Amino acid sequence: MSSQETNDVLPRRKSDDEADLDITPMIDITFLLLAFFVMVSKMDPQLPVDLPQALNGDVIPEKNCVVLVVLKGAGDDEYSIYKGLTKAGADKIVGDDPVEQEEQIAQYVEETLSRNPTIQTILIKAEGEVTTGAVETVKRGVAGSELGLTRKLYVAVESTQ
Amino acid sequence: MTDKEKNENPEAGGPGDDSPSESGEFGLAAPTGKFGESNSSDRSGVGDPAANVSKTAAKTPGDFKQMNWKGFEEEEEDPDPSVSFGDDSETKRDDLDMTPMVDVVFLLLIFFMVTASFTLQKSIEQPPSKIEDPSTNVIEDPEDEDDYVEVIIDQTNTYYVTSRDAEEVEAPSDREMRDRMRDAKRTTGAPRLIINAHVESMHQKVVTVWDAGNAAGFDEIEMRTTDEDY
Numbered sequence: 001m002s003s004q005e006t007n008d009v010l011p012r013r014k015s016d017d018e019a020d021l022d023i024t025p026m027i028d029i030t031f032l033l034l035a036f037f038v039m040v041s042k043m044d045p046q047l048p049v050d051l052p053q054a055l056n057g058d059v060i061p062e063k064n065c066v067v068l069v070v071l072k073g074a075g076d077d078e079y080s081i082y083k084g085l086t087k088a089g090a091d092k093i094v095g096d097d098p099v100e101q102e103e104q105i106a107q108y109v110e111e112t113l114s115r116n117p118t119i120q121t122i123l124i125k126a127e128g129e130v131t132t133g134a135v136e137t138v139k140r141g142v143a144g145s146e147l148g149l150t151r152k153l154y155v156a157v158e159s160t161q
Numbered sequence: 162m163t164d165k166e167k168n169e170n171p172e173a174g175g176p177g178d179d180s181p182s183e184s185g186e187f188g189l190a191a192p193t194g195k196f197g198e199s200n201s202s203d204r205s206g207v208g209d210p211a212a213n214v215s216k217t218a219a220k221t222p223g224d225f226k227q228m229n230w231k232g233f234e235e236e237e238e239d240p241d242p243s244v245s246f247g248d249d250s251e252t253k254r255d256d257l258d259m260t261p262m263v264d265v266v267f268l269l270l271i272f273f274m275v276t277a278s279f280t281l282q283k284s285i286e287q288p289p290s291k292i293e294d295p296s297t298n299v300i301e302d303p304e305d306e307d308d309y310v311e312v313i314i315d316q317t318n319t320y321y322v323t324s325r326d327a328e329e330v331e332a333p334s335d336r337e338m339r340d341r342m343r344d345a346k347r348t349t350g351a352p353r354l355i356i357n358a359h360v361e362s363m364h365q366k367v368v369t370v371w372d373a374g375n376a377a378g379f380d381e382i383e384m385r386t387t388d389e390d391y
Contacts, residue, residue, distance in 0.1 A: 024260050028260070028264050028267075031264065031268070032267065032268070032271070035268060035271060035272075036271070039275050051282065052364055052365040052368040052369070053365070053368075053369075054283070054285060054368050054369065054371075054372035055372055055376060056283075056285075056372055056375050056376060057283025057284055057285050057372075058283060058284050058285070058286065059283055059284075060283075060284040062282075070364075076361075077361070123284060126364050127364070128363060128364055128365030128368070129363060129364070129365065130363070130364045131360060131361050131362065131363065131364065132314070132358045132359065132360055132361070132362045132363070132364055132366075132367050132386055133360030133361060133386065133388070134364070135364050135367070136290060136360065136386045139287075139289065139290040140290055142289060142290075143289045143290050143291065148289070149289055152286060153286065153287050153288070153289050154284035154285065154286050154287070155284060155285050155287050155368065155371075156282055156283070156284050157282075157283055157284065157285055157368055157372070158281060158282060158283075159281050159282070159283045
């Protein structure tokens with residue numbers, strides 16, 4: 001209201017309120033950043049896969065799947081296959097010969113399924129740019145495993161709806 | 162500015178002067194009321210002195226203590242017009258109630274946004290492939306059994322849609338492939354879709370055809386690969 005009153009009263013109020021207001025949003029933002037980085041850090045080890053787009057599809061939880069990732073390489077025909085979602089060097093399928101790759105995939109699928117017999121699905125996460133032949137190599141590798149043939153085979157897509 | 166200040170200053174002096182007088186009134190008013198009661202009791206006590214004296218004696222010590230405490234508290238708070246501190250504390254409490262709730266809401270929002278982005282991934286079921294060389298797949302023709310619609314994807318990622326008796330029609334775009342496949346499905350009523358893809362075609366194209374086949378309502382979708390240029 002008046003200048004004297006404001007001079008007398010407001011400085012106290014401001015000092016009190018400012019102290020409270022300075023702390024709480026800072027804590028809020030800190031928690032938000034914390035949550036953000038926790039989320040992001042969990043995602044990090046996963047391979048970024050540029051999935052092909054499709055309108056329809058089933059929702060399959062990745063946790064209950066044997067996952068195989070096919071990424072596009074530098075050239076048109078080049079591709080790399082990974083066992084599982086992570087980019088660890090040991091999980092990469094080595095060799096250029098499709099027959100060798102199929103054997104490794106079949107071995108991986110067979111081992112994983114015999115260790116975890118409750119897994120009912122095999123999920124191929126292949127990038128849209130990858131050639132059909134590369135995906136077919138993975139499929140034949142899965143078919144090379146006896147246990148793999150008894151499970152359902154899914155190809156991951158990105159839902160556009 | 163100076164006029165306003167001059168105008169405001171007397172006003173400022175006004176409440177400042179009023180407040181002590183109010184405090185004085187409060188300080189005075191409380192005891193006077195009590196004294197009034199005691200006086201009235203004394204006056205009425207002329208008739209029955211003993212009973213009234215006992216009543217006043219019983220009342221007075223407790224009342225005085227209460228009066229003293231009230232008086233002290235009011236005198237401490239009153240002299241400043243900063244009685245509004247009480248209001249401030251209430252508003253602070255209101256603010257403190259709101260902020261954590263808003264925080265939690267935002268956190269939940271972010272959580273659900275993150276989880277929602279993960280459910281974007283879906284999957285299409287495909288039959289396991291038969292372990293045969295891709296070239297031998299093309300030679301055998303099991304298409305005699307049923308009506309079928311066939312979509313060929315060649316090495317340049319071009320679609321060709323054919324059905325049992327129809328000629329192959331080139332479909333340059335995804336949309337045209339979808340339309341032609343739906344027309345073929347409607348005219349022939351074929352239950353089967355055969356996808357014949359070149360090994361060098363893009364995986365995206367196969368998925369698009371498969372997706373269109375699911376949308377068109379085929380009971381069975383079969384996939385073959387070939388390495389022969391079309």
